[in-house]
Amino acid sequence: MRAPAFELDHIAVHAGARCLFSARQLHIPAGSLCAIIGPNGAGKTTLLRALAGFHGDCHGHSLGQPLRAGQPRPLAWVGQHEGADSPLCVADYVMLGRRPQLGWLGRSSAADQQAVARALDSMALPGLAGQRLATLSGGERQRAAIARALAQDTPLMLLDEPCNHLDIRHQQLLLRQLQQLARQGRTLVCVLHELQLAANFADWLLLVADGELVAQGRPDAVLHGDLLSQVYRWPIRAERQPVSGRWQLDVYGHGAVA
Numbered sequence: 001m002r003a004p005a006f007e008l009d010h011i012a013v014h015a016g017a018r019c020l021f022s023a024r025q026l027h028i029p030a031g032s033l034c035a036i037i038g039p040n041g042a043g044k045t046t047l048l049r050a051l052a053g054f055h056g057d058c059h060g061h062s063l064g065q066p067l068r069a070g071q072p073r074p075l076a077w078v079g080q081h082e083g084a085d086s087p088l089c090v091a092d093y094v095m096l097g098r099r100p101q102l103g104w105l106g107r108s109s110a111a112d113q114q115a116v117a118r119a120l121d122s123m124a125l126p127g128l129a130g131q132r133l134a135t136l137s138g139g140e141r142q143r144a145a146i147a148r149a150l151a152q153d154t155p156l157m158l159l160d161e162p163c164n165h166l167d168i169r170h171q172q173l174l175l176r177q178l179q180q181l182a183r184q185g186r187t188l189v190c191v192l193h194e195l196q197l198a199a200n201f202a203d204w205l206l207l208v209a210d211g212e213l214v215a216q217g218r219p220d221a222v223l224h225g226d227l228l229s230q231v232y233r234w235p236i237r238a239e240r241q242p243v244s245g246r247w248q249l250d251v252y253g254h255g256a257v258a
């Protein structure tokens with residue numbers, strides 16, 4: 001198995017007296033596309049924020065050392081509803097991703113401009129580069145937020161529901177792009193509600209329910225119909241097609257699982 005990007009023991013995230021997420025052991029291999037899946041309110045965003053180091057009340061051990069809150073590692077972050085209030089145009093907003101690299105007086109170099117152009121290109125945004133963010137559609141704004149994170153060029157990228165507002169084509173393009181970055185050695189962790197996408201694109205899954213890590217591992221180890229049906233409280237069938245190797249996830253039946 002590849003070296004871990006995250007190897008956490010006895011992690012617990014609290015808000016006051018309430019424990020929002022806990023896990024005895026949590027592993028994410030470096031150079032993987034990892035999807036955090038689970039029902040509403042399960043603790044997915046909480047876990048993603050804890051991985052980013054954004055949660056003040058987070059305890060546990062990372063590679064044997066106590067976790068230290070407030071010491072985030074270099075990473076690119078795409079949260080939900082990014083950029084909704086920004087007065088910037090798309091190109092300037094994506095350039096924000098280059099802020100750590102910008103030179104004296106915040107001037108952008110040729111390398112910064114190229115990184116922004118690449119990011120706009122990969123999110124199919126060049127035609128909108130001059131348009132104000134506030135005037136974009138939901139899907140366009142989501143792609144701009146992802147482009148800003150791509151322009152950062154960090155070894156670790158965390159994305160909270162990146163497929164929100166994206167149509168089928170842009171979902172596929174995004175996940176292919178994330179998969180390609182993982183193949184180049186980056187680690188990408190994203191919260192996904194679309195099980196079919198998680199199954200077919202991610203090479204590592206974390207299944208979360210009721211504030212706990214229920215299962216982790218490669219899709220084969222996690223995607224069992226019985227387990228998914230129990231966690232989502234709805235009948236789900238998970239099958240891997242023998243010829244194509246693609247996963248097929250179906251909801252079936254007419255009633256919720258008790």
Ligand SMILES: Nc1ncnc2c1ncn2[C@@H]1O[C@H](COP(=O)(O)OP(=O)(O)OP(=O)(O)O)[C@@H](O)[C@H]1O
Nearest residue numbers: 015018020038039040041042043044045046047191
């Ligand atoms: N700061 C907080 N104080 C109290 N409760 C919180 C806080 N943050 C999150 N929670 C609660 O923790 C639970 C998990 O929230 P979280 O946002 O991690 O869920 P999620 O799995 O991402 O859900 P969804 O799929 O609906 O986005 C929810 O019940 C939420 O209400």
